[in-house]
Amino acid sequence: MQLLASYLSGSWSPGSGPRTTLVNPATEAPLAEVSNGGHDLQAAFTYARTVGAKELATLTFAQRGALLAALAKAIHGAREELISLAVANGGNTRGDAKFDVDGGSATLSYYAELGARLGATRLLADGEPIQVGRTARMGGQHVWGPRRGVAVHINAFNFPGWGLCEKLACSLLAGMPTITKPATATGLVAHRMVELFAPLLPPGALQLLVGPAGSLLDHLHRGDAVAFTGGSATAAMLRSHAKIIEHAVRLNIEADSLNAAILGPDVELTSETGSLFLADVVRDMTQKTGQKCTAIRRVLVPAEREADVLEALRERLGGIAVGDPSREDVRMGPVATAQQKKDVLAGIARLAEATEAVFGGTGEVKPVGVPDGKGFFVGPVVRKAKDAMACAPLNDHEVFGPVTTVAPYSGEASYAADFVARGDGCLVSSAYSDERDWVATFVGAAAPWAGRLYLGSSKMAAMSPGPGTALPSLLHGGPGRAGGGEELGGERGMYFYMQRTALEGDASVLKSLLGSAS
């Protein structure tokens, strides 16, 4: 069986000691192994700080953008192989796998183009020149430059390809050498991607650690930056990590999120907007088996439409075959690990205490094309809550699987916004309405609690990617429970890896500095 190697200090090394086995979550067949340790991580940090940082510092944004374009091309070249790995190791249907792999290459391509636009410079202007003296001679100019340090990426199990690429695109374009750590259980796609990327990048620009993090964070120092996607328990551990506190290490966290979808009071279910709403809810429940941090977990519908919504969901979900995702007739695969299955079932049980069953009971399912008793399967589950705001399990706990809960409301926009807020901060929430005043009231009150607000309407329904798709051009991250981080959103996602500095002095000198950086 393949023993996955880490790519550290310029070479591939398998590590040593005990091993963990990566399996196919549909069949539990073993796929590969990783060592649980045995790497010289201090040497890897030193390599990044010296070799990697130096190599990247010589490059302009345009040159770093060209590197990202090469990475995107490498993914395209190995697309089928990567998709197969995602299907085997991630429990992904082919559609899910494409979502992960193509999402990764599209994000790299987007940032490649952004790099070309930023041009042959190493300092980015932040805003216009500022007069700070009595005359225009004495001025100020804010600039962004790369931080000196190491970017450490700790990715989630659900998007091994896209997650790697979306973080890497921003840190590399910003100019920071990066050590990336995929989640162990689903690490095959990320491992293969780094095999493809390594020959295309300057030495030290990208290193890969497969297997457990071990002492990774103990080597952090001032100037370093850690970007994490995962659960809130790990997030809390990171926040309180001694080295992160001691050295004021920057921390970008993307954690739990109780994303809401709200049907406006004006929307007929048979309208374009109504169809979009239903399609988005069903897609978010079933795509990646609901294992998207952006997936809709809470659904609020006008009381008079609740019965119709529930009926429509029952009908659509009833037609979805669950099973081995390598089969063409299967629309939804298993969750990624035994632990995830356990957590999702526990979450459903918690919900069941405070809600009524609508579809799928508590998640039991007979998967198609799978040996008896094998695989980490949970079927799609819809629950129904009487009082949206009062239902604690609905609003306080993210069930990371194919599970959603529907609750009724009066149709009031301010209540809808309060319901978004009740999740204590989310990555994205969505509202479906063609009434502009309702939307304006909702947005004004809900915006502080969401990193993204998706506004479904008849005019965009035909070309909408749905709320569950994080786009490179729009911010990904959310306040409060969602961790408070900011990723993507064009240049916004690069700022975490850069230092904003105010330059103060003779205005003509400041002008020449922006020029001379090229």
Added chain:
Amino acid sequence: MQLLASYLSGSWSPGSGPRTTLVNPATEAPLAEVSNGGHDLQAAFTYARTVGAKELATLTFAQRGALLAALAKAIHGAREELISLAVANGGNTRGDAKFDVDGGSATLSYYAELGARLGATRLLADGEPIQVGRTARMGGQHVWGPRRGVAVHINAFNFPGWGLCEKLACSLLAGMPTITKPATATGLVAHRMVELFAPLLPPGALQLLVGPAGSLLDHLHRGDAVAFTGGSATAAMLRSHAKIIEHAVRLNIEADSLNAAILGPDVELTSETGSLFLADVVRDMTQKTGQKCTAIRRVLVPAEREADVLEALRERLGGIAVGDPSREDVRMGPVATAQQKKDVLAGIARLAEATEAVFGGTGEVKPVGVPDGKGFFVGPVVRKAKDAMACAPLNDHEVFGPVTTVAPYSGEASYAADFVARGDGCLVSSAYSDERDWVATFVGAAAPWAGRLYLGSSKMAAMSPGPGTALPSLLHGGPGRAGGGEELGGERGMYFYMQRTALEGDASVLKSLLGSAS
């Protein structure tokens, strides 16, 4: 003796229990008392979250700007009284006191004007509309809106007036209700300012806690934001505070900073640029008795000019009278507290182990016009290090008083930048040179380690405020040791109190939302 009251939940309350006495640091004469507790802080948070947040949410940026203009006017109206309080309670000379008080009103006025410019709206556009679909119909627009929660300000003892105003200007203009806590020892100016401000602001917009923080932070919740200025030990306590971690409370920290000043190899001491350099070093040592977070602590000069620089510093510092700052002939007062004196003397002793004395020995001084043995006085101290990079006490420990250390170098710009970096992140560093290539090399390499780089040159010498002055239009904050925070810098300082949200949907709806927010 006056018992200072806190302004909480809409009324002034003196608290209860044991008390702390505020003294004149030059004479140790008691000035006022504060209670060490006895306040209902949970009620204060609730008042901010309900009454304060609601009041502020109804206001546009322009209206909130008008409030700030009224606060600035109130300071102008009570300017002499506030200056007297700063002289008595802060150990400030009249010049120091004006720096604090006028700095506060100028910052409020700056943000008042910014509010007027932002206009009659409640959402700020962040960048241009973005096309996210196949056609321009499906779009994205990033916006900034106020966070829902409480802004908690914990200010440092050295700038009770300016510190209050610079944080308050940003949080109020952003739209967050604020609870401000001045340092106890020097709280008289802040207390008087809030007495002036309270009648001018909507209920719940501003609350004041005088005395110890007590359980203040235990009431933090999601959506809240804490801005802290002070020492790194308290900063580390804040970073690891259970409530801050549990609720992902935003934290802006401005902590220790080993700011450097570098004399370029091209600069004659007798030139305009050379004079500016000397004036800036001496001002930063003596203004506020060196108790400025932005003050120059480390000075790097070309080896061949070191003797001349030391001689010039000796001469200038020799003419500075230290004593009771209420006297017109005194140019430098005491440090603020007995503890500060102890810390500064300990810092000098640490430096003395690794450096040579140049001026002022280890800080002993005979103050003018002060009863024998009274007051927290430390004289100006210049030390000299042989090896700038190797001198650990110089580069690892901020001595928060009238102390600076000079070290020689070859004149190489990259070494100068490495020396800035050796401080592990600073609020500001300065370089004095009229050679543009040297400056460009220095800026490129030093920028990642500084929140501001001040570039002294002949053309701006006549109108320069010096590196030690934080301006409302330029970023104040720095990476690494300096805490990683961002304050001021125009709108940049407001972002901490706002949520950035990506709006996604029909492009015409997004456009109307920005309009409808007005």
